[in-house]
Amino acid sequence: MRQKKAILSGNEAIARGVWEAGVRLASGYPGTPSTEILENVKNYKDIYSEWAPNEKVALEVGIGSSIAGARTLVAMKHVGINVAADPLFTFSYTGVKGGLILVSADDPAMHSSQNEQDNRNYGRFAKIPVIEPSDSQECKDFVATALDLSEQFDTPVMYRTTTRTSHSKSMVTLGERQKQSGKIELEKNMPKYTMLPVSAKRRHPLVEERIVKLKEYAETTPLNRIEYHDTKIGVITNGISYQYVREALPEASVLKLGLTYPLPGNKIKEFAAKVEQLIIVEEGDPFFEEQVKAMGVAVAHGKDLFPFTGEFSVAFIRNQIGGIAIELKDAVADLPGRPPAFCPGCSHRGIFTILKKLKVFVSGDIGCYTLGALPPISAMHSCICMGASISMGHGIAKVVEQSDDLSQKVVSVIGDSTFFHSGMTSLLNSIYNKSNSVAMILDNRTTGMTGGQENPGSGRTLDGEEAISADIPALVKAFGIKNVVKIDPYNLVDIEEKMKAALASDEMVVVVVEAPCVLRYRISHPPLKVDREKCTGCKQCLKVSCNALSLEGQGDDSFVVIDPNMCAGCGICAQVCKFDAIGA
Amino acid sequence: METTNILLAGVGGQGVLLASQIFTSVAIEADLDVKQSEVHGMSQRGGSVTSHVRFGDKVFSPTIDPGEADFLIGFERLETLRNIHCLKPGGTIIYNTMRINPSSVASGVAEYPDDVAEQIAAFGEKTYAIDGLGLGQQAGNPRSANVVMVGAVSSFLSLSEALWEAKIRELLPPKLVDLNLKAFHLGREAVARK
Numbered sequence: 001m002r003q004k005k006a007i008l009s010g011n012e013a014i015a016r017g018v019w020e021a022g023v024r025l026a027s028g029y030p031g032t033p034s035t036e037i038l039e040n041v042k043n044y045k046d047i048y049s050e051w052a053p054n055e056k057v058a059l060e061v062g063i064g065s066s067i068a069g070a071r072t073l074v075a076m077k078h079v080g081i082n083v084a085a086d087p088l089f090t091f092s093y094t095g096v097k098g099g100l101i102l103v104s105a106d107d108p109a110m111h112s113s114q115n116e117q118d119n120r121n122y123g124r125f126a127k128i129p130v131i132e133p134s135d136s137q138e139c140k141d142f143v144a145t146a147l148d149l150s151e152q153f154d155t156p157v158m159y160r161t162t163t164r165t166s167h168s169k170s171m172v173t174l175g176e177r178q179k180q181s182g183k184i185e186l187e188k189n190m191p192k193y194t195m196l197p198v199s200a201k202r203r204h205p206l207v208e209e210r211i212v213k214l215k216e217y218a219e220t221t222p223l224n225r226i227e228y229h230d231t232k233i234g235v236i237t238n239g240i241s242y243q244y245v246r247e248a249l250p251e252a253s254v255l256k257l258g259l260t261y262p263l264p265g266n267k268i269k270e271f272a273a274k275v276e277q278l279i280i281v282e283e284g285d286p287f288f289e290e291q292v293k294a295m296g297v298a299v300a301h302g303k304d305l306f307p308f309t310g311e312f313s314v315a316f317i318r319n320q321i322g323g324i325a326i327e328l329k330d331a332v333a334d335l336p337g338r339p340p341a342f343c344p345g346c347s348h349r350g351i352f353t354i355l356k357k358l359k360v361f362v363s364g365d366i367g368c369y370t371l372g373a374l375p376p377i378s379a380m381h382s383c384i385c386m387g388a389s390i391s392m393g394h395g396i397a398k399v400v401e402q403s404d405d406l407s408q409k410v411v412s413v414i415g416d417s418t419f420f421h422s423g424m425t426s427l428l429n430s431i432y433n434k435s436n437s438v439a440m441i442l443d444n445r446t447t448g449m450t451g452g453q454e455n456p457g458s459g460r461t462l463d464g465e466e467a468i469s470a471d472i473p474a475l476v477k478a479f480g481i482k483n484v485v486k487i488d489p490y491n492l493v494d495i496e497e498k499m500k501a502a503l504a505s506d507e508m509v510v511v512v513v514e515a516p517c518v519l520r521y522r523i524s525h526p527p528l529k530v531d532r533e534k535c536t537g538c539k540q541c542l543k544v545s546c547n548a549l550s551l552e553g554q555g556d557d558s559f560v561v562i563d564p565n566m567c568a569g570c571g572i573c574a575q576v577c578k579f580d581a582i583g584a
Numbered sequence: 585m586e587t588t589n590i591l592l593a594g595v596g597g598q599g600v601l602l603a604s605q606i607f608t609s610v611a612i613e614a615d616l617d618v619k620q621s622e623v624h625g626m627s628q629r630g631g632s633v634t635s636h637v638r639f640g641d642k643v644f645s646p647t648i649d650p651g652e653a654d655f656l657i658g659f660e661r662l663e664t665l666r667n668i669h670c671l672k673p674g675g676t677i678i679y680n681t682m683r684i685n686p687s688s689v690a691s692g693v694a695e696y697p698d699d700v701a702e703q704i705a706a707f708g709e710k711t712y713a714i715d716g717l718g719l720g721q722q723a724g725n726p727r728s729a730n731v732v733m734v735g736a737v738s739s740f741l742s743l744s745e746a747l748w749e750a751k752i753r754e755l756l757p758p759k760l761v762d763l764n765l766k767a768f769h770l771g772r773e774a775v776a777r778k
Contacts, residue, residue: 112623314645
């Protein structure tokens with residue numbers, strides 16, 4: 001029989017692998033490049049899957065499922081692991097019952113992230129094994145191996161991908177679903193699962209023993225593979241870099257690491273002894289290099305040739321090792337950039353137009369609204385991590401001297417999903433500590449930037465079933481905040497008046513903007529038109545940064561046109577026009 | 585078979601990813617090893633989008649380096665020029681002449697260069713400029729411009745016409761199949777005439 005094959009992205013392949021390996025529960029929080037894992041897992045009806053409001057909750061749900069005996073997947077982007085780090089480090093002590101893999105989808109080159117941390121470091125830090133696939137076939141196949149390993153060694157396993165393995169597609173030979181191995185039964189085992197000092201003290205030595213045993217496993221597992229070719233150059237590499245190395249240096253011998261923590265010391269020494277020059281090609285930190293050097297093995301090249309930052313490629317590796325200087329044509333210089341922008345009709349456009357006009361300091365957060373930092377709007381002045389806007393705004397407001405100067409006042413801006421993720425505790429802190437800051441919650445009823453996922457406010461679960469729709473104003477009031485103001489984001493006068501009043505208040509004010517995402521919910525009104533007689537070409541409307549608008553003609557004869565195929569009829573441009581030139 | 589590298593470049597919302605999917609599924613049907621790579625995330629918001637499609641006997645890297653693309657398929661003229669350095673010497677450029685203003689141009693911060701077509705032509709490679717939007721309109725919907733581009737490229741690849749048609753039938757919703765088959769053939773003919 002011909003085996004079933006399909007072209008899958010790494011994320012789709014992980015979902016398939018999870019199904020084949022008998023996983024029963026999957027949880028996670030959306031974040032590029034991890035989001036499509038759960039979006040695909042949900043299509044396998046044998047698996048219960050859900051979006052959690054944040055990564056810590058997702059991992060804790062997963063730990064519960066594992067302790068009950070079920071094979072479990074938890075998926076998130078690299079920075080999500082920071083949020084989930086608290087349960088992770090102690091879960092390393094308790095170990096599992098049903099196998100658990102924790103996907104960390106890293107983003108070298110920061111295609112869609114705020115940093116490019118290398119989460120292999122978490123393996124060493126939390127003392128858990130790290131497995132890294134290098135294409136979609138491995139993304140699928142390594143899942144079953146990782147779950148076996150998790151159960152055999154009583155440990156959670158980190159499953160690390162990078163953007164290129166997550167989002168590139170390659171051929172996968174498919175398998176069938178295994179029967180679930182473990183029995184689902186609650187076992188009351190206080191010394192294993194209740195981490196009081198008395199029990200944790202007994203678990204920690206087991207964790208250290210486990211790493212020693214995993215090092216032995218690393219020597220023989222097929223996850224780590226030596227491919228001997230010419231022995232002049234021997235490369236140690238992992239993940240997507242393996243693919244680049246094989247194409248760039250087909251003659252080189254390669255030690256491909258699939259289990260990237262802990263490392264197989266003997267195998268590395270054996271490989272190093274057989275090759276003339278040992279080169280380590282790893283994106284991110286010198287994670288292998290430092291450990292290999294600590295083993296007393298001579299490394300000819302590593303981070304001296306391959307930077308800590310960004311992604312590698314075939315040409316780059318050829319250039320760095322192969323000595324083949326490739327004559328590359330440069331990209332054409334000075335072309336106008338095409339950064340992402342608020343969609344035509346987006347409810348964030350009017351809000352940021354007024355925040356810019358008021359000249360306040362905007363403490364931002366993570367979501368589509370972070371695009372408010374880009375020109376020509378340029379009205380977001382800080383953004384660190386999920387949920388930080390309100391707490392940072394509170395910190396700023398506590399130390400900035402009280403005055404009527406709006407440029408010295410702060411407005412925190414956060415979206416609904418980010419508020420549910422970790423903004424709620426920030427807001428509770430603000431009101432508890434008598435903040436007089438202003439927080440805006442932009443509630444568009446979806447997790448927008450990652451493509452419109454469900455969340456506790458959207459009224460649906462991951463698999464589309466009806467669910468609660470958390471009431472943000474009621475929640476805010478329950479915290480004890482008296483001043484809860486609603487704003488119509490498509491009415492600039494309303495926004496400006498209410499924001500001015502909020503900024504003048506001595507007490508904390510929370511402004512709630514309720515307007516569903518126009519992209520996700522396909523909201524559109526008839527397109528607007530420009531009256532050529534009235535338009536003076538003053539460009540005021542262009543400052544709202546809408547791709548449906550553009551300037552035509554030269555100098556005094558210039559005028560604005562609206563692309564009827566793009567315009568969603570929201571009317572923000574019409575409201576900023578001083579000549580009443582834009583209308584239905 | 586040597587690896588064929590196709591770089592597709594356009595703007596979020598133009599159907600670059602569907603076009604990539606047609607290329608990859610045709611190559612799979614021809615029993616070739618295939619890899620495709622794109623970066624999602626912020627691309628939906630009107631940003632630049634590129635997709636890398638590679639097929640041959642054995643493909644390792646999922647990405648195409650600068651100077652390595654056999655074909656540069658531009659879905660918009662400025663995006664074609666932005667990626668022109670990715671073309672292999674002697675490679676072929678097939679691009680849709682339509683213009684979509686980037687937000688920087690729309691907001692008056694930057695200007696859309698007047699001479700994009702001239703700069704592309706001056707690159708000195710085999711270049712085919714196609715009115716993808718017009719041909720899409722002729723097929724019944726300007727949004728089928730992406731399939732017009734697929735049709736244009738198909739005439740350069742030694743894969744049967746029937747195979748392309750079969751995959752378009754498979755990948756598009758039934759009610760859009762006829763329109764897109766028309767778009768495919770209009771693209772194919774547009775190149776043949778040049």
